[in-house]
Amino acid sequence: MERTHLTIILLSAFLVSSLLPHSLNAATGRCNPSDYEVLLKIKQALGNPYHLASWVPNTDCCDWYALQCNDTTNRVVELTIFSGQISGQIPSEVGDLPYLDNLTFRKLSNITGPIPQSITKLKRLRFLRLSWLNLTGPVPDFISELSNLIFLELNFNKFTGPIPSSFSSFTKLGALRLDRNQLSGSIPESFGHFKGSVPDLYLSDNQLTGQIPNSFANMAFSTIDLSRNKLTGDASMLFIPNGSSVIIAISRNMLAFDFSKVKKLSMQYLDMNHNMIYGSIPKAIVDDANLQFFNASYNRLCGVIPTGGNMNRFNYSSYIHNKCLCGPPLAACK
Known part of the structure; x- marks a missing residue:
């Protein structure tokens, strides 16, 4: 009798254990049970915020x-936590969503601390947006392990220290945003040696020093924004003949080079105000029919402002506070 009773208990335990995953999956619908458990841990780590009120246990997480x-695999491929009343740090559990293609924490001013190293497990990740937060510490070198990234946005934070030179190892990156931080040191020379795609590069509003790497002459940056730093020296390597630049922004630095030696311009936007750029405005600017915005104010330029082409679209504010520029739209030359 005792043996029969024991057999019944063991059989019941086996049946219950074998049914648990199926019961969980039935309660959570399409949602993968592993992803479901991880998401509830993420919610708990963030203090169960009202922003994630739809993340209710025993419901289908794919509806949260x-x-x-993903419609085929039912694995979580995007996690976008945006503009809510959420405090704390980015939970390390985000690294346990192995099918993530897009991870976004954005406009959450009470999210602090470092980026968790667990994100290096997200080998499928293509979009990483951690912006308008209050993340601190250095920009971690380990982000370069995410070799499939095509968009990396870490702007509007409080990162300090140098820019990781390993970021030049990205081969698919279309845009790299490190602007609006407190980064220091020089721009990595390796950024003149991106393999594969050349990313739009946003490094503005930091505390970067030193010179722009000469290797940038090898890179056809479509957009490059180095404004509002403490960069010195030459920037003429950015003006590549027959280049594909659309936007060049180098304003509010301490750059000093002879602008008259630029032989050809082909871009839509050029802002170089508040530097120590000298020489004259090259005739090449007249030949650039694509140029929509130009600001060379607060420099040390001299000579006659070229006329013709589309030059009449730029008013005096494009030229004021230079050493000795003259001619329309400024005062006549003497």
């Missing part, structure tokens, strides 16, 4: 707010 599942 701020995320998206």
Whole structure:
């Protein structure tokens, strides 16, 4: 009798254990059970915020707010937590969502601390947006392990220290945003040796010093924004003949080079105000029919402002406070 009773108990335990995953999956619908458990841990780590009120246990996580599942695999592929009343740090558990293609924490001013190293497990990740937060510490070198990234946005934070030179190892990156931080040191020379795609490069509003690497002459940056730093020396290597630049922004630095030696311009936007750039405005600027915005104010330029082409679209504010520029739209030359 005792043996029969024991057999019944063991059989019941086996049946219950074998049914648990199926019961969980039935309760959570399409949602993968592993992703479901991880998401609830993320919610708990963030203090169960109202922003994630739809993340209710025993419901289908693929219907929850701020995320998206793949229609075929039902795995979580996007986690976008945006503009809510959320405090704390980015939970390390985000690294346990192995199918993530897009990870976004954005406009959450009470999210602090470092980037968790667990994100290096997200080998499928293509979009990483951690911006308008209050992340601190250095920009971690380990981000370069995410070799499939095509968009990296870490701007509007409080990162300090140097820019990791390893970021030049990205081969698919279309845009790199490190602007609006407190980064220091020089721009990595390796950024003149990107393999594969050349990313739009945003490094403005930091505390970067030193010179722009000469290797930048090898890179056809479509957009490069180095403004509002403490850069010195030459920037003429950015003006590549027959280049594909659309936007060059180098304003509010301490750059000093002879602008008259620029032989050809082909871009839509050029802002170089508040530097120590000298020489004259080259005739090449007249030949650039694409130029929509130009600001060379607060420099040390001299000579007659070229006329013709589309030059009449630029008013006096493009030229004021230079050493001895003259001619329309400034005062006549003497």
